[in-house]
Amino acid sequence: MKIAVLGAGKMGISFSRSFLKFELIKPENLHLITRRKENIQQLEQQFPGSKVSDFLGVSTVDADLIIVAIKPQDFQFVAENLKFRLNESQMILSIMAGIKIKKIQHLFNHKKVVRAMPNSPTLLGMGITGYTAAKGISFVDLMQIERFLNSTGRSVYLENENLLDGVTALSGSGPAYFYYIVDAMIKAGTEMGIEKNLAELFVKQTMLGAYHLMNTSDKSLEELIKDVASKGGTTEAALQTFEENRLKDSLKKGILAAERRSKDLSE
Ligand SMILES: NC(=O)C1=CN([C@@H]2O[C@H](COP(=O)(O)OP(=O)(O)OC[C@H]3O[C@@H](n4cnc5c(N)ncnc54)[C@H](OP(=O)(O)O)[C@@H]3O)[C@@H](O)[C@H]2O)C=CC1
Ligand SMILES: O=C(O)[C@@H]1CCC=N1
Numbered sequence: 001m002k003i004a005v006l007g008a009g010k011m012g013i014s015f016s017r018s019f020l021k022f023e024l025i026k027p028e029n030l031h032l033i034t035r036r037k038e039n040i041q042q043l044e045q046q047f048p049g050s051k052v053s054d055f056l057g058v059s060t061v062d063a064d065l066i067i068v069a070i071k072p073q074d075f076q077f078v079a080e081n082l083k084f085r086l087n088e089s090q091m092i093l094s095i096m097a098g099i100k101i102k103k104i105q106h107l108f109n110h111k112k113v114v115r116a117m118p119n120s121p122t123l124l125g126m127g128i129t130g131y132t133a134a135k136g137i138s139f140v141d142l143m144q145i146e147r148f149l150n151s152t153g154r155s156v157y158l159e160n161e162n163l164l165d166g167v168t169a170l171s172g173s174g175p176a177y178f179y180y181i182v183d184a185m186i187k188a189g190t191e192m193g194i195e196k197n198l199a200e201l202f203v204k205q206t207m208l209g210a211y212h213l214m215n216t217s218d219k220s221l222e223e224l225i226k227d228v229a230s231k232g233g234t235t236e237a238a239l240q241t242f243e244e245n246r247l248k249d250s251l252k253k254g255i256l257a258a259e260r261r262s263k264d265l266s267e
Helices: 010-021 037-046 072-080 101-108 120-124 139-150 163-172 174-191 196-216 221-228 234-244 247-264
Strands: 003-006 030-034 051-054 065-068 091-094 113-117 127-133 153-157
Touching: 003 010, 010 030, 010 120, 030 037, 037 051, 072 101, 091 101, 091 139, 101 113, 113 139, 113 163, 120 127, 127 139, 127 163, 139 153, 163 174, 163 247, 174 196, 174 247, 196 221, 221 234, 234 247
Parallel strands: 003 030, 003 065, 030 051, 065 091, 091 113, 127 153
Antiparallel strands: 113 127
């Protein structure tokens, strides 16, 4: 299998690293395509043995799978300025937020398209990816793609493409919501006089421990909350303030706004 990655940014690079780490491809079968020529040298050092080109300078792509890892906003330009021909057997795997399979097929004039939404922990092989495929893609092709996706973490096939906007809003963007909450907790810690590095330790270890408890316990989230919140105690005081400020509603609204944005990106 030969793979080309169009857009050697954060996700393109972490995907490439995972494929190499799990020896799903050989370095010489990886072709990274970047926007700027200035990036070529650094990428060549990062990926010894692999081919690196700049987008406008690449005239052929000898790959079975082409991963499109550019920003959705760059897609139109890329589609209109493609200097290489896609042949019928090549598979496109898009990880662009929002851009629908139909649009990719139309702008690339190419049928074989799989659309996936990973998230940033792919970098550690701890990501989760939702994916779906254009009609007519064989089971064997799909399983091959899944094998690659699974080197970056877990993957879930979705029949209904529309659900990918929800997946984008939940798990694609999700790591940022988590960091946002962690950041707010650390800031509260420093405001209460705890040194920043100590506040970070307390919060991160709390998140780690709570995550494992949630994952191993038979109890519901509500019961786990009750286990911490003593009647008339400190947790209850915090939770009451969260409720008064509609924190849960606000988080839900934010996630729905992300879903809306994902839908808008294909317009
Ligand atoms: N970041 C995340 O957590 C996630 C991102 N995604 C999706 O992945 C995609 C990439 O995101 P991310 O890696 O974060 O973004 P980055 O900006 O890090 O990567 C995009 C890369 O594409 C390059 N690029 C732009 N135009 C071209 C071109 N014409 N030819 C070749 N390369 C080009 C950019 O080059 P330059 O450096 O010059 O700008 C950049 O390196 C997006 O579509 C995003 O929606 C999906 C899930 C999670
Ligand atoms: O914010 C974005 O648009 C991309 C998609 C999911 C995560 N990052």
